[in-house]
Structure formats: structure tokens, C-alpha cells
Amino acid sequence: MDPIALSVDDLTVAYHRKPVIWDVEFDIPQGKLVGIVGPNGAGKSTLLKAIMDLIPRASGRVEVFGKPYHQSLHRVGYVPQRESVDWDFPVDALDVVTMGLYRRVGWCLPIRKKHRDAAREALARVGIADLAHRQISQLSGGQQQRTFLARALVQDADLYLMDEPLAAVDAATEAAIVELLKQMQADGKTAVVIHHDLQSVPDYFDHVVLLNMRVVATGRTQDVFTNENLQKTYGGRLTLLDEATEAMRRRERGI
């Protein structure tokens, strides 16, 4: 059995008292490419954010490489959704990539040449070295996503959490990113990737988590990614549970 990279236990998150994910539980072995799959509103982004303590949890325990998250902070890299940032921000692509190194640079200290060189190298790895000094709003969607990926690369983490890196990118970028993910896997990294395109799941990921508020199934793709499980994830909303939480919410708000 491989060592466990990420272990989530009994994780529940609520927005405005309405549970978004509920009793989520899974283990992810090290060195795997993991796809998180589920319908809209299934709580995929919420799950990643809750793992990283970016939003408060109602309950639950997260362990990264056998330690609580805040002790393994430096081993986790995050690629947020592309829409989550303001692309009119006055920085160029190189600046964005360098941000991945800030943790290693530390408080107050300035960016030095070796950091910029590392950032350039990462941009070259994702194939946009020539765009280093372009303002980020002038990059295409695919190039913006590549910039984010380059930033993740320079973080040199062991566990990557990626929020839809393949959403709305051109075919060439998708192929390049997948190639890069496979390379990272070959280097012993673990990547947990939210993915929306069911068709390509078996090609890209060797491990999946099927999520719809709670974990419907998790395990090796060939075992778990079955029609039956997909039906459970996408078709059968947990209507009773939904109704119960809705009733709970109404009662608490006194409506």
C-alpha cells in the first residue's frame, strides 16, 4: 500500500448554515493523479478550499502526509479557478509565476534574480516563455491557465490541489497541461484535480473521487468510474437530505 498523501475524514462545510459538503471522507495515495468529479454545486471547489483551511469547516479532520494541514503547508500547492482572480491586475505573467515562490522567499525579503530565473524556467516548461513580460489581461484564456500552472510548478510542492485547470482552455493547452500533470506524477507528485469533462476522466486520471455533497465513490478509476456510480453522482440527488437541510435552514432563520 502506498503512503497516504491526503486524508480527509468527516469533513462538513456549511455556507450560511446550509451544508455544502457533508461527511466527506477519502484517502488519496501518494503519486496518483486524482480527478474530483461531480455535478455543479456538488461542493468540489468548497472541498479544496476546506482542505486548505481557506473557509471554516463545521467539522472534520484533514491530514496531509500524515500531519495536520498547517504543519504540511509548504508541501501543498494550489491552483485556483481562473475566474477567481482579477486579470486586469497590473502585473505581468512573470510576476504571477514568481508569486509561487513568495513562501520560500519569506516575509519582507525582495525577489532576487534566482527567483526570477526559476519563474522563467517554469514559464518555459509550460511553453509560454516568450510571454513573460506581457500584462496578464493580454493573455488568452489558455495562456492564463498555463501561467497559473507555471506558478504551481515553481511552488515545488508534493501535493497539488487544482480547481478546474482544464476548464475553457483550447485543445493544445489541454494536451500540454495533461502532459505536464503526467510529468509531475512521474516525479512522484500527487495531484488532485477538479475535472468537468467525464469523457476524458479515464484517460487522464488513475484515481477518482465522485462527489455530490458527499463522496459517492472513491478509488481506482477502473474500479469506481462505472455507469452505476456516475448515475448515483449525477442522477440521484440526495433529495431527502436536501429537503432536511433546507427545512433545518428555514427553521433556524425563523421563516
Place this chain on the structure above:
Amino acid sequence: MMGFDWNWQLDGWIVAAGMLCAVASSLLGCFLLLRRMSLLGDAISHAVLPGLAGAFLISGSRSSVWMFVGAVIVGVLTALLSDFIHHRGQVDEGASMGVVFTTLFASGLLMIVVAADRVDLDPGCVLYGAIEQTPLDKWEVPGLPFAVPRVVVVLSIVTLVNALFVGLFFKELKISTFDAALATASGFSANLIHYVLMTLVAITAVACFESVGNILVVAMLIVPPATAYLLTNRLRTMVILSCLIAAVSAWGGHVMAIVVPSWFGFRSTTTAGMMSVATGVAFMVAFLFAPQQGFLPRWVRQQWLRWTILADDVLTLLYRIEESAREVGGHPATAPGSAFAVTAAPLAQTVPWVAETLLTNRLAVKWAMRYLTWRGRVRPVSAKDGGADSGPAEGGGEARLPVLTEVGRREAETIVRSHRLWEQYLVTKVDVAEERLHAKADRLEHFTDREMQDQLDEQTDSPSIDPHGRPIPNPDQP
């Protein structure tokens, strides 16, 4: 021009106070703007009032440390409260800010009115400040040979603190402003940075409140950063530029306050007000003339693009006339450069006809031809060019169309080549309907560079004729 009394002892200190206040505010304002929180700066700078008034009522003195502390506490409370109302009460962010700061500001005003019987602090002074009184209240600063106004000392310290904060934590401010999630995940707590920034905004607002007044701090927090944002797309440059703009506006504002009213026969007006007007003017100038995003440069670029496209269209039309004349005219295609091809074409090809074909007016076509002539792309037809072939088809004394020069022909061939390659590409790869083909290609041909042309050529298997059966010229292969 400088026909007024400039007294360094008075005006110098006023300008110094204004500049310090402007720089201190705009340093922080840049980050407020980028966080889309400019209004929070506004809210905080207003909401410090009850803190000031409360401390004032308790201590009864205007320069006490307590007053400062009280104001800062209430200022930070504004940020916390509006955050709380926004998240817990599910009220819109702007609305929750509005609720908090108007309530606090109003209660501050009430407290001042109550206090006004006992001490000297009036609402007008709160709103507009009293920068003109800066030089009156001086402190002896150890190590300096002259006395320095108290306001200038305080503002210097605040400016220094803000500059140190932005300088030392530039990287942290940048990452937490751009991507708060990554900042927090990287160990730079976005929340911590947020509240330190808010505290400094509150401190700055309180310190500036005395000199430029409560409302006008807002101008310095928002307008210079907004101006700088129009002028650059690098954060560092933006911060430096906004400080410069703020400082120059402060200085210019004071000069304007003295000079401008005298043009209309009035005495000088309030400096703080004029400083804000000066930042507004700076913003307008940037809005109109900023090289990249400015209104006028954008307009000029658009017009220039339209103009070059028209010139290209005229050029290619001349080329097409020449081409069809070669085929229809029955004459064997003679050496390039002979003009008879144009005159032998079937229609009366005059300027009005060109204008109609290109859906524009005659004047534009005439000017485009003049422009092409000036660039050596075409030349006017001289008598000997026309020769025996010129017949009645020339029509009603209208000036005859110019002919292509060698350079012009090559350029036209390049554009026509792009056009026909695009048509070929659109038919074979994109399946565009026949009748829409020409219009689409007509647009694309103007934005096709050499590299793209080569790619088109490659992807359409280097055709020699386009979908309409016309040859695709290649200037490189005569």
C-alpha cells in the same frame, strides 16, 4: 504668471502638509483600489469622526493622543462591522458599508454639535479641514534649527510609516491583493494584511483629517491611484506614479487656490478643495490622454486603423481592376506597369464608382488616393499613359483613377493573396457559406501578417486559385 506673494514660511508649510497628506493617502489608496475597496477607505475616513468626537468629549483637548487612538479604533471597527454585517446579515457589501459609516459619521456629527457649546470644533472644519492654519501651530523639533508645524511633523511620521509598510511588505500586499487564497495558502495571512492595511487607512485618515478635512481625504485615497492605474500596467510603477500625481496635485492645488479665483476677481479660495480639484483634473487628463487606455489615443488608433484599411481597400480595388482588364479586355496581359489595363476595363471607373464599391464617400477615396500617391503606391495617369485607348467610357470629365506603381502592386498582391487564401481556408476548413465568404475574408485580410499567411498557405495546400476561380498571386514568385 506667478503674480502672487509666495511666502515660504506660510505657503511652504501648507504645501508640505498637503503633499504629505496626499502621498500618505495614495500609497494605501493603490491597494484599496486594486482590492475594489476604495469605498471602504471612504467609509473609514468618515467613520473616525465619532472616535474623534468621543475622545474629544472625554479629554476636552484637541491634540491629545487619546483622540488619535479613539479615532483609529473606531476606524478599524468600521471595517470589522461592515464585514460582519455583510457576512452574517447577508447584506450586500456596499450597503453594509453604507449602513455602518453613515451611522457612525452622523452620530459623530451629533456628538460634535453637543460638544460645540463647550469646546471649539465645528462641523465645517471637520468636513473641509483647515490646512491654511497649518503654519500657526508649531513645534520645536530636536535637531532642527527651525520650528516645524505640528501637522507637518505628524503627517511626516504617518507618511514614513505608510511608505515603510508598502516598501517592506510590497510583495505580501501584491500577492494578498491579487490572490488572497494563494497568499493564505503560502503562509501570508490575507486577513492579517487586510486588517493592518485598514488600521493604517484609519491612522492616515485621522492624521489627514485636520489638514484636508474628512471628505477630501477620500479624494487623495481614490483619485491619484485611479489616475495611475490608467497610466501603467505595472504595480510598482502605479504606486510611484500615484504618489507623484498626488504630490503634484497638492502643490498645484495650493497655487491654483491662490491664482485661479483672482482671474475672476475673487480672493483666494480653500486650498484643500483646490487640491482635490487638481487630482480630479489629473484624472481627466489621464482619462483622455493615457497612451494605452486613454480615450483620445484609443480614438486616434481606431481612426488610423479605419484609414489604413480604406487605403488598403482602394489599393486592392485598383489591383482587381487591373487584373480583370487583363482578362476581359481581350488584350494579352502586357508587362506590369502598363496603364491601358485600367482604361480598358468594362465600367466607368471613376472616384464615385470606387466610393460606391467600398461603401464610403468620395472625399475619403480621394484622400486615400492622395495618401497612396504620397507613399508611392500609386501614381496619377498622365496623358501618354492613356494613349489611344482612352475612350468615352472615362465619363463626364471625372478624374481618372491612378495606376499602381511597382511597389504598390507588390503590396496589393500581398493583401489580395491574404484575401484569397482566407477564402480558400474558410471554404475548406471552416465551411463558411459561399455568399458570406468575401465579407469575412475582407475583414481578415487586413490583420494577416506574413507568418499567418504562410500558415494559411500550408494548411490549404498552397492553392493557386481561390474558391471563385481567380488566381492567388504570390509576390515572391513573379
